[in-house]
Amino acid sequence: MSQNEISEGFDGKKLRKVIAASSVGTLIEWYDFYIFGSLSVIIATKFFPSDNPTAAFLSTLATFAAGFVVRPFGALFFGRLGDLLGRKYTFLVTLLIMGFSTFAIGLIPSYSSIGFLAPILVLTLRLLQGLALGGEYGGAATYVAEHAEPNKRGLRTAWIQTTASLGLFISLLVILATKKSMSLEAFNDWGWRIPFLISIVMVGISYFIRKNMDESPLFAQAKHEGKIVANPLKESFGKKLNFKFVLLALFGATMGQGVVWYTGQFYALSFLQKVANIEFEQSNYIIAISLAAGTGFFIFFGWLSDKIGRKGIMLAGMLIAICTYRPIYQAMYELADVSLKTEKPNSRQERTDYHLIDGTVNLSKVTRTIYSYTDGTQLLEERTEKVSHLPSVQREKIVFKKTVHVGQHAFWMLILLVFVQVLYVTMVYGPIAAFLVEMFPTAIRYTSMSLPYHIGNGIFGGLLPAVATYLAAKANTANEVAAAAGQSLPYAKPYLEGLWYPIIIGGVCFVIGLLYINGKDREIND
Amino acid sequence: MNNIRRIAGAIWILLGIAAAYFLIVEQAIPLFAKGDMESLVPAIIYTFILSPIITGGMCVFGLYALQNEYEL
Numbered sequence: 186m187s188q189n190e191i192s193e194g195f196d197g198k199k200l201r202k203v204i205a206a207s208s209v210g211t212l213i214e215w216y217d218f219y220i221f222g223s224l225s226v227i228i229a230t231k232f233f234p235s236d237n238p239t240a241a242f243l244s245t246l247a248t249f250a251a252g253f254v255v256r257p258f259g260a261l262f263f264g265r266l267g268d269l270l271g272r273k274y275t276f277l278v279t280l281l282i283m284g285f286s287t288f289a290i291g292l293i294p295s296y297s298s299i300g301f302l303a304p305i306l307v308l309t310l311r312l313l314q315g316l317a318l319g320g321e322y323g324g325a326a327t328y329v330a331e332h333a334e335p336n337k338r339g340l341r342t343a344w345i346q347t348t349a350s351l352g353l354f355i356s357l358l359v360i361l362a363t364k365k366s367m368s369l370e371a372f373n374d375w376g377w378r379i380p381f382l383i384s385i386v387m388v389g390i391s392y393f394i395r396k397n398m399d400e401s402p403l404f405a406q407a408k409h410e411g412k413i414v415a416n417p418l419k420e421s422f423g424k425k426l427n428f429k430f431v432l433l434a435l436f437g438a439t440m441g442q443g444v445v446w447y448t449g450q451f452y453a454l455s456f457l458q459k460v461a462n463i464e465f466e467q468s469n470y471i472i473a474i475s476l477a478a479g480t481g482f483f484i485f486f487g488w489l490s491d492k493i494g495r496k497g498i499m500l501a502g503m504l505i506a507i508c509t510y511r512p513i514y515q516a517m518y519e520l521a522d523v524s525l526k527t528e529k530p531n532s533r534q535e536r537t538d539y540h541l542i543d544g545t546v547n548l549s550k551v552t553r554t555i556y557s558y559t560d561g562t563q564l565l566e567e568r569t570e571k572v573s574h575l576p577s578v579q580r581e582k583i584v585f586k587k588t589v590h591v592g593q594h595a596f597w598m599l600i601l602l603v604f605v606q607v608l609y610v611t612m613v614y615g616p617i618a619a620f621l622v623e624m625f626p627t628a629i630r631y632t633s634m635s636l637p638y639h640i641g642n643g644i645f646g647g648l649l650p651a652v653a654t655y656l657a658a659k660a661n662t663a664n665e666v667a668a669a670a671g672q673s674l675p676y677a678k679p680y681l682e683g684l685w686y687p688i689i690i691g692g693v694c695f696v697i698g699l700l701y702i703n704g705k706d707r708e709i710n711d
Numbered sequence: 712m713n714n715i716r717r718i719a720g721a722i723w724i725l726l727g728i729a730a731a732y733f734l735i736v737e738q739a740i741p742l743f744a745k746g747d748m749e750s751l752v753p754a755i756i757y758t759f760i761l762s763p764i765i766t767g768g769m770c771v772f773g774l775y776a777l778q779n780e781y782e783l
Contacts, residue, residue, distance in 0.1 A: 239748065254760055429780050432772040436723070640764060648761070651753070655738075693726065697772075700716050701781045 200341070203332045206398050207325040208344045210280050210391040213384065214321045215352025216359075217287040218314055220380045223356050227377045231295040232304045240296065243304040247311045255312050256643040259319020260635035261418065267324050267631030268417035271408070272331070272401045275631070276324030280395065283317035284388025286310040291381030319643075323635030326618035331401040331627070336491055342618035343487020347480050350610075353450065354476050356380070357469060407627045417632040421625075430624050431633055437702050438620060439641025441503045441694025442613040444687035447646035448510065449606035450476070452653060452683070456514060457599070460657075460680045461521035462587045464565075471599050478600075479607030486615030495616040495623075496704030500695055502612025507691040510684045513602050518680060520595040520602075523556065523564045532557040539572075548572050561592025645690055653683030713782045720776030727769030734762045 221228065233244035259279075267275035290310050296303045325345050333341035359380045367376045399405075407413055414420045421427050450472070457468040490498050519525055534555045539548045550572045556564040567586040591599065621634035660679035667674050676682060734757045742754035775781065 253756060257764075425775070425780070429772075429775045432768055432775065433781065435768060436772055640768075644761060644764065696719075697723070700719060701776070701783075703783050 200332060203398065204329055204341055204344045206391070206394045207276075207329050208348055210276065210395055211321055211325045211345055212348040212352050212355070213387045213391050214280065214283045214318055215349050216356050216387070217283050217384050218318050219353050219356040220287070220360065220384075221290070221311060221314065223360055224377050224380070227373060228307065230373075231377075232293070232307045234296055239301070240304050243308050247308045253644055253647050255315030256319040256639040257636055259316035260323060260639040261319075261632065262316065263320020264323055264421075264632030264635040265417050267320070267327070268629055269413065271404055272324050272328040272631060273395070273398055276321055276328065277392065277395055279317040279320040279324065280388060280392055282313055283321070284385055284392070286313040286317065287381050287388075288385040291378040291384075319635065319639050322638060323631050327622055327631050327634065328401050330619060330622035331403040331630075337488075338622065339487040339490035339495065339616050339619040340484065341487075342622065343484045343615050345618055346483045346487060346611075346615050349446075349614075350450065350476050350480050350483070350607075354473060354480075357473055359383070403627045412628055414628045417629045421629045421633040421636075427625070427629060427633060431637055433697075433701055434621055434624055434634070435637035435640055437694060437698035438499060438617060439637045440645045441641075441691045441698065442499065442617055443641040443644075443646030444649055444690045444694075445503060445506045445613045446610050446642065447649040448506070448684075448687045449603070449610040452649055452687075453517075453603050453606055455650060456517065456680075457521075461518055462589045463521055463599075464588045464590050467590055467596065471596070471603055474600050475603035475607050478604050479611055482608055482611035483615040486611050487619065490616035490619060494704045495620040496698065496702050498616055499613050499620065500698050502609050503691050503695045503698070506606070506609040506613075507688045507695065509605075510688060511681055513605065514681055514684060515678065517599060517602050518678075520598055521562075521589050521591055523558060523562060523589065526558040526560055526562055529557045529559055558592070560594055562595060563590045564588070565590070649686060652686045656685055657683040713779065716781055716783075717777055717779050720773040720778075723773030723776060724770050725773075727766040727773065730769060731762050731766040734758070734765070 229244055233240045233247075263275050263279055266278070287310075290307060293299075293303055293306050293310075322345070325348075326342055329342050329345055330338050363376055363379045364372050421431060454468060454472045457463045457471060458465065463471070486498055486502075535552065537550060537552045539550055541548055548571070550570050552568045554566045554568075556566070558564075565588045567584075567588075569584045569586070617638075621638060622630060625633040657679060660676040660682040664674045664676055664679055739754045739757040739762075742750040742757070
């Protein structure tokens with residue numbers, strides 16, 4: 186039975202059900218994975234007290250291990266199962282593991298109640314989340330692609346591609362709604378558990394929808410014909426014929442896609458908050474609106490890839506991204522740079538408060554100054570210093586904190602600039618599921634496509650914040666050293682130095698993709 | 712074009728070696744030198760997880776390219 190015959194036998198309603206069941210489950214998995222990240226500050230205070238070095242160690246392990254290391258292992262473990270037992274049962278298992286882990290995190294008593302057992306349990310459950318996520322994506326993409334009509338594979342799998350952005354979007358919405366429904370104290374005390382606990386309802390619904398679905402027709406056919414391989418791992422990575430395509434998928438596609446994705450969705454937020462000093466709520470609105478506006482383009486570029494090919498769209502997205510990142514981030518920086526704005530006359534407001542520092546006779550003096558600018562931007566500058574009435578106690582170094590609330594024009598311009606980056610994400614990410622599926626035969630597809638996807642995104646993408654911060658910090662230090670020595674500054678714009686990481690990785694990936702990927706073959710070839 | 716694909720293989724091997732230098736010498740060794748538990752995790756990950764994947768993968772990819780495995 187050919188893929189055409191399989192698709193002709195499918196009615197549209199059943200295909201929509203396949204796409205919905207797969208997409209909803211994957212969306213819930215992304216939601217589960219992101220709420221941990223979004224609530225990481227509260228989780229750290231509840232489970233990983235910073236004054237305890239072992240707990241801090243476990244916290245770092247939870248961040249690094251789940252994001253970088255465990256996802257590719259999940260891809261290998263569940264990919265193998267998916268190629269041996271079937272797609273449907275495997276991604277049912279990943280859904281249940283993710284749902285159970287997320288729900289259980291919401292139930293764990295805090296460090297103050299059960300001591301070290303609390304961070305160990307959280308770490309274990311976070312690792313299970315990473316494993317489940319590693320197995321989920323490949324299963325969902327493969328399952329949909331193996332049901333889809335050959336000439337609409339890009340369009341059908343693009344629904345799976347929307348789930349990562351929507352999962353982040355929904356996690357932010359649920360957290361904001363929970364926060365707004367109670368006091369800040371109640372949220373910090375117990376309310377933060379609600380986003381974790383409600384996950385079980387969503388997972389339950391998704392489980393029953395998926396449970397009633399049939400196995401993928403291509404896998405069922407391969408199984409019927411005895412074409413299932415005994416050892417998918419050995420077949421995928423031990424044979425040069427397949428392994429060379431795993432490497433090509435990684436270095437010619439997912440590596441660049443990973444850094445474009447992380448730059449557009451995560452580094453943009455970090456840049457707005459930490460470099461441009463835009464306040465927490467406004468920066469989150471900028472990202473959320475841009476994501477909401479851009480998500481439909483995953484479908485568009487998936488559809489377009491069926492018409493004009495996947496390679497051209499993905500590589501065009503990568504090339505435009507790496508050529509425009511620096512001007513885009515420069516513009517973002519300038520939109521929030523108050524030194525380029527005109528201050529309103531007689532509008533400055535200043536207030537000073539004194540707070541007793543716990544357990545001492547010392548006071549902390551907090552001076553808040555609000556500067557207003559003609560374009561509606563406001564800058565809140567906080568100067569905190571420790572003061573004492575005792576002459577023997579020295580004044581501590583003043584701590585400055587700047588928070589910018591940009592005016593309406595700058596706000597919408599920032600949304601536009603982030604939206605452009607989300608467009609790049611949709612160009613590289615929209616067609617990639619269909620592209621990966623078409624690279625590998627049915628017998629090893631789940632295993633072979635999952636690994637490059639999770640290395641490209643988890644490792645090359647996941648490394649972005651650490652490496653970008655390192656590069657920017659290095660440039661800042663070099664400038665400080667030069668300034669202290671009275672020399673000219675080596676970096677004119679140190680805040681843009683972090684962008685060299687996605688530019689170089691994306692550039693290498695673009696060249697490899699351009700040279701080595703065959704853009705014409707779009708058949709699932711067994 | 713296939714000649715360019717083959718010759719570029721040497722560049723990918725060199726890039727893989729450069730990645731190992733960056734990850735181990737620039738990143739991991741300073742973190743190991745700090746000695747605290749928090750720095751130990753990324754240092755171990757850079758050395759024993761990322762370097763083998765990135766360097767090994769890039770070098771094997773370059774080798775395959777040199778052997779004309781990606782001829783179109």
